[in-house]
Amino acid sequence: MRRFLQKISRNSRTPEDGIFFDKISKILGFKPNDLHFYKKAFTHRSTNKVDENGNPFNYERLEFLGDAMLGSVIAAHLYNEVPTGDEGYLTKMRSKIVSREHLNELGRDLNLIQFIESKVNPQHFGENVHGNIFEAFIGAIYLDKGFVFCEKFIQNKVIEPYVDIPRLEGKVISYKSLIIEWCQKEKKQFAFEVFDDTGKEEQKFFAVRLIIDKKTIGKGRETSKKKAEEKAAKRAYFALQDQMDNKKK
Amino acid sequence: MRRFLQKISRNSRTPEDGIFFDKISKILGFKPNDLHFYKKAFTHRSTNKVDENGNPFNYERLEFLGDAMLGSVIAAHLYNEVPTGDEGYLTKMRSKIVSREHLNELGRDLNLIQFIESKVNPQHFGENVHGNIFEAFIGAIYLDKGFVFCEKFIQNKVIEPYVDIPRLEGKVISYKSLIIEWCQKEKKQFAFEVFDDTGKEEQKFFAVRLIIDKKTIGKGRETSKKKAEEKAAKRAYFALQDQMDNKKK
Incomplete structure (x- = not known):
C-alpha cells in the first residue's frame, strides 16, 4: 500500500519536483x-516556513x-x-574528518547550494553554509532511507x-609536493595553469588546472592561487592514487 | 556458508560459552x-590479551x-x-542522556560487571567502569548484529x-516528592524503608524500598540514604507512569 501511494505521489510530481528528484538521485546514487526530507534539508530559516504542525521547516534540526x-x-x-589505533587516535582522526573545513568542502563539491531556498542571498551566508547543508542532507537521507543507505x-x-588516512595522520603535508616528486621520478611533464574562472561571486577566486603529460588531471578553485594549486594536486592525487601506489610497491 | 559455519561453531560452544551466550541473550533480548565481540567488550586491558593479529584485545576501542x-x-x-526542539535543545538533551553518570547507572543496572575479565580486582576500577563497558557492549552489538539491532x-x-524528557528538561526535580504528592492525592499509604543490603563492596551502600499500599514498587541502592530513596522513587515512577499519567488527564 505504501509503495502504491508512493508511486501515485511520484507520478503526480510537478515538473520542478521531477528535476529536483533527478538531481538528488544523481547525487545520492540511489532514488x-x-x-x-530533502526539501527541508535545503530550506533556510529566513523563509520562515512551518510544517503542517506549525513547527519551523528548515535545515537546522537536520x-x-x-x-x-x-x-x-x-x-x-x-x-x-x-585496528591498531587506540581510542585517542580514533577520536582525533574522526574530528579531522568531520572538521568544519572538510564538511564545507564536501558540501561545496556536491554543489548543494544550488538547491537552497532562502529569502537572503546565499552568497552572504559565508563558507559554513556548505557544511551545514551537507550535514542536513545526511540527516534527510537517514530519515528517508534509513541507516544503511546513509x-x-x-x-x-x-x-x-x-x-x-596517511594524510590525516600528518604523513602527507602537501599534495602539490607529492605530485611534483612523483612526476619527476616518473619523468612526466606537469604544469599548474591558472585559467579563467567565470564565477559570479563578489569574492575573487583562482582557478588552477594541473596538467600531466598534456592531460588535465585535477582542477581546483580557491580564494588564493596557492590553495587552488593544492586542491588541484589533491584531486589529481586521488585520481592517480592507484598508479602512484603501484609504483611505490 | 557463513550461517553453516556459525551453526557449527555455535554447536561446538564450551559449557562456559553456553552460559555466557544465555546470559547475553537475556540482556540483549535477542540472540x-x-x-x-561480547568477550572483547568485557576484557580489561590489564589482561594484556592480543588478537590473532597481535592487536590489543580489550574494550577500549569498542x-x-x-x-x-x-x-x-x-x-x-x-x-x-x-519536533519543537531546536539544535541547541537537542544537543543539550542528548548530553544529559549520555552523561557519564547516566551511562554508569545503565551499566550497573544491567550488572555487566559480572562478565568482566581482568587481572585487577574490578572493585578498584571506580564507578566509570560501568559506563565504559556499557558503551563497549553497544559497540559489540553494532559489530555483531548491525545498526538496527543496536x-x-x-x-x-x-x-x-x-x-x-520532562525530567531531563528539568520539569521534574525530585521523583520522591512527585511520588509523595501523588500518594497523598490518591490517598495511598506509602513508606520508604531501609533494608539489609548484602553487598560485599568495601564502600557502604544504603538499600531502600518504596512500599505503596503494602506492595514494594521500587528499590534503590546508593551511597547515601537520600540517593537510594530518590532512586527507588524514580523506579516506582516509571513502574507507575501509566497510572500516574492517567490520573493527571
Whole structure:
C-alpha cells in the first residue's frame, strides 16, 4: 500500500519536483523515497516556513541529526580500518574528518547550494553554509532511507574520495609536493595553469588546472592561487592514487 | 556458508560459552551471532590479551564505537520525539542522556560487571567502569548484529526505561516528592524503608524500598540514604507512569 501511494505521489510530481528528484538521485546514487526530507534539508530559516504542525521547516534540526549519523559511520569506518589505533587516535582522526573545513568542502563539491531556498542571498551566508547543508542532507537521507543507505552514501561520497588516512595522520603535508616528486621520478611533464574562472561571486577566486603529460588531471578553485594549486594536486592525487601506489610497491 | 559455519561453531560452544551466550541473550533480548565481540567488550586491558593479529584485545576501542552509535540513536530519537526542539535543545538533551553518570547507572543496572575479565580486582576500577563497558557492549552489538539491532537494544534498554524528557528538561526535580504528592492525592499509604543490603563492596551502600499500599514498587541502592530513596522513587515512577499519567488527564 505504501509503495502504491508512493508511486501515485511520484507520478503526480510537478515538473520542478521531477528535476529536483533527478538531481538528488544523481547525487545520492540511489532514488529517494520522499522528497520532503530533502526539501527541508535545503530550506533556510529566513523563509520562515512551518510544517503542517506549525513547527519551523528548515535545515537546522537536520544538521544535528546528520552530524550524529556522520559521526557514527566514520567511527565504524575508522574502527574497522585502523585496528591498531587506540581510542585517542580514533577520536582525533574522526574530528579531522568531520572538521568544519572538510564538511564545507564536501558540501561545496556536491554543489548543494544550488538547491537552497532562502529569502537572503546565499552568497552572504559565508563558507559554513556548505557544511551545514551537507550535514542536513545526511540527516534527510537517514530519515528517508534509513541507516544503511546513509552509510552507503557516506562511504561513496565522503570516505572513498576524501578519507585518506596517511594524510590525516600528518604523513602527507602537501599534495602539490607529492605530485611534483612523483612526476619527476616518473619523468612526466606537469604544469599548474591558472585559467579563467567565470564565477559570479563578489569574492575573487583562482582557478588552477594541473596538467600531466598534456592531460588535465585535477582542477581546483580557491580564494588564493596557492590553495587552488593544492586542491588541484589533491584531486589529481586521488585520481592517480592507484598508479602512484603501484609504483611505490 | 557463513550461517553453516556459525551453526557449527555455535554447536561446538564450551559449557562456559553456553552460559555466557544465555546470559547475553537475556540482556540483549535477542540472540548474538558471534560471542567474540561480547568477550572483547568485557576484557580489561590489564589482561594484556592480543588478537590473532597481535592487536590489543580489550574494550577500549569498542567504547569509542559504542559511544558513537549511542549518540546517533539518541539523536534520531530526540529528533522524532521533540519536533519543537531546536539544535541547541537537542544537543543539550542528548548530553544529559549520555552523561557519564547516566551511562554508569545503565551499566550497573544491567550488572555487566559480572562478565568482566581482568587481572585487577574490578572493585578498584571506580564507578566509570560501568559506563565504559556499557558503551563497549553497544559497540559489540553494532559489530555483531548491525545498526538496527543496536538501535533496538538502545530503544528497549535505554530509551524506554530511562529517557524521561520532562525530567531531563528539568520539569521534574525530585521523583520522591512527585511520588509523595501523588500518594497523598490518591490517598495511598506509602513508606520508604531501609533494608539489609548484602553487598560485599568495601564502600557502604544504603538499600531502600518504596512500599505503596503494602506492595514494594521500587528499590534503590546508593551511597547515601537520600540517593537510594530518590532512586527507588524514580523506579516506582516509571513502574507507575501509566497510572500516574492517567490520573493527571
